[in-house]
Amino acid sequence: MNPELADKYYFIGIGGIGMSALALYFHQKNKLIKGYDRTETNVTETLQAQNIEITFDDSVNCIPAEVLKPDEKTIIVYTPAIPSDHAQLVYFRKNNFTILKRSELLGLITRNNFTIAVAGTHGKTSTSWMIVHYLRTAGVDCYALLGGISVNYNTNYLQAGNADCKVFVVEADEYDKSFLQLTPDIAIVTSVEPDHLDIYGNENEVVYAYQQFIDKTKTNGTVILPWHAKLTIPSVVKNHFVFGKRIDNNPFLKEVKVENSSFVYDFSLNGKTIENVVAGVPGIHNAWNAMAAATATDCVKSLDNSTIRKAISTYKGVKRRFETIVDTESIVYIDDYAHHPTEIEATISTARMLYPEMMLTVIFQPHLFTRTRDFAEEFAKSLCDADYIILLEIYPAREVPIEGINSQMLLEMIDSKYKMLVSAEYLLEWLENFEDGVLLTMGAGDIDKLVEPIGKILSGDR
Numbered sequence: 074m075n076p077e078l079a080d081k082y083y084f085i086g087i088g089g090i091g092m093s094a095l096a097l098y099f100h101q102k103n104k105l106i107k108g109y110d111r112t113e114t115n116v117t118e119t120l121q122a123q124n125i126e127i128t129f130d131d132s133v134n135c136i137p138a139e140v141l142k143p144d145e146k147t148i149i150v151y152t153p154a155i156p157s158d159h160a161q162l163v164y165f166r167k168n169n170f171t172i173l174k175r176s177e178l179l180g181l182i183t184r185n186n187f188t189i190a191v192a193g194t195h196g197k198t199s200t201s202w203m204i205v206h207y208l209r210t211a212g213v214d215c216y217a218l219l220g221g222i223s224v225n226y227n228t229n230y231l232q233a234g235n236a237d238c239k240v241f242v243v244e245a246d247e248y249d250k251s252f253l254q255l256t257p258d259i260a261i262v263t264s265v266e267p268d269h270l271d272i273y274g275n276e277n278e279v280v281y282a283y284q285q286f287i288d289k290t291k292t293n294g295t296v297i298l299p300w301h302a303k304l305t306i307p308s309v310v311k312n313h314f315v316f317g318k319r320i321d322n323n324p325f326l327k328e329v330k331v332e333n334s335s336f337v338y339d340f341s342l343n344g345k346t347i348e349n350v351v352a353g354v355p356g357i358h359n360a361w362n363a364m365a366a367a368t369a370t371d372c373v374k375s376l377d378n379s380t381i382r383k384a385i386s387t388y389k390g391v392k393r394r395f396e397t398i399v400d401t402e403s404i405v406y407i408d409d410y411a412h413h414p415t416e417i418e419a420t421i422s423t424a425r426m427l428y429p430e431m432m433l434t435v436i437f438q439p440h441l442f443t444r445t446r447d448f449a450e451e452f453a454k455s456l457c458d459a460d461y462i463i464l465l466e467i468y469p470a471r472e473v474p475i476e477g478i479n480s481q482m483l484l485e486m487i488d489s490k491y492k493m494l495v496s497a498e499y500l501l502e503w504l505e506n507f508e509d510g511v512l513l514t515m516g517a518g519d520i521d522k523l524v525e526p527i528g529k530i531l532s533g534d535r
Contacts, residue, residue, distance in 0.1 A: 076181050079148045083140040084108035085162055086152035087127055088117045090229055092175055094218040097230040100125060107137045109161060133164045143170045150178050153249040154471050179218065180254030183241045189369055190255045192245035192286055193263030195416050196362045198391050200263050203366035205231060205242050210384040211374050215240040224389040245286060248272065252286045259369050260290040261297040263362060268413055271443040295372050297365050312372065316364045324364040329357055331426050336360060342367055347378050354390040356423040393521060395423060398528040403509040406531050408524045412440040412517035414451035421458045424511055431511045435459035436500065438516030439467045442475040445483060453486035462492040463500065468518025497523060504530050
């Protein structure tokens with residue numbers, strides 16, 4: 074089917090970051106867009122500002138009249154986060170509407186376009202936005218439908234300047250095996266680690282899914298992988314790169330240092346060396362992401378050294394990815410989306426490199442009971458790198474509680490004298506006395522709602 078031929082779309086879970094990007098894409102094409110979400114957020118407010126009607130009541134009675142009856146011009150889109158017994162979804166299924174998962178719709182609209190798809194346990198949102206920014210810096214037009222709000226562009230959806238543009242940059246989400254709906258021209262994997270074990274069961278199945286993803290690369294396409302990924306290059310691809318190994322023309326990071334609170338490094342790309350690149354975002358992990366992004370961009374349009382330097386230095390990151398909220402002489406407050414042990418380790422390590430002389434306090438909200446259960450030891454170990462650790466209760470998202478799995482259990486596993494489990498309300502009271510040091514908030518749940526009040530407390534704007 075061709076979803077572009079429909080003229081009405083109803084999104085169940087329209088406030089999801091990936092769903093909202095698709096809604097904006099079709100809204101820009103003058104389609105009728107309406108949707109449901111459970112709660113009002115900054116994302117739903119952005120959509121409503123574009124005159125997209127959203128209901129926050131899941132009853133069938135709240136379905137807009139325009140999409141109440143099935144026809145060939147109406148498509149219902151839903152996200153896997155929506156439960157199967159959701160009243161509106163049940164109604165649409167019983168009445169034989171055309172219903173697509175978000176990933177299916179994304180796969181359909183990109184299938185006949187030049188698609189750059191970025192997968193990875195970590196780094197896919199940042200790397201995707203890097204590619205978009207590098208392409209734009211090099212004068213290449215593109216669409217972007219991504220899973221985070223760009224600091225440079227203040228959106229998760231970027232419209233191409235030319236309506237005839239055929240270049241799409243998308244995030245290839247491994248949750249629910251969504252990325253297997255894509256058929257990329259350039260397939261990028263930033264990292265492969267166990268996660269979403271409620272879906273996959275074990276690490277081998279995770280690796281197998283990533284192998285299936287890169288196997289879907291179009292004939293004569295390009296695959297870009299990290300050197301440690303246990304993946305096989307498909308025979309149909311024209312080009313492949315393994316970033317992080319000093320072999321052939323593979324991109325390699327040569328030196329990383331911190332100067333004037335910025336990460337500076339040299340790296341090789343297609344046999345040439347680019348020296349003294351001043352990164353717009355910190356972290357060794359982001360330097361590796363930049364290698365993958367520059368390689369992908371160079372496959373679309375050959376980059377000269379000055380363009381690469383400009384692109385990397387002017388890329389300002391993604392909201393909630395090591396985002397500095399307060400920066401004073403005595404207090405630095407940084408917010409990050411880290412919700413996996415490896416991400417926590419990278420975030421804490423970056424903070425240590427930038428502020429080696431300052432005490433580091435981490436506030437972490439675990440995300441999902443299953444993830445906390447599956448990686449409890451790894452979480453405890455990665456959090457120990459902070460001087461002071463504060464836990465909030467687990468954010469359940471789509472899950473029901475698991476007996477014995479809670480933040481108190483995790484707290485007891487952390488080998489530190491300076492740790493505590495608190496409520497959000499007490500946390501804000503406690504921070505009234507925070508006078509100096511680096512503060513990190515981390516998590517993928519609703520901890521983001523605390524960022525603004527914490528920022529006001531620490532900046533003295535109360």
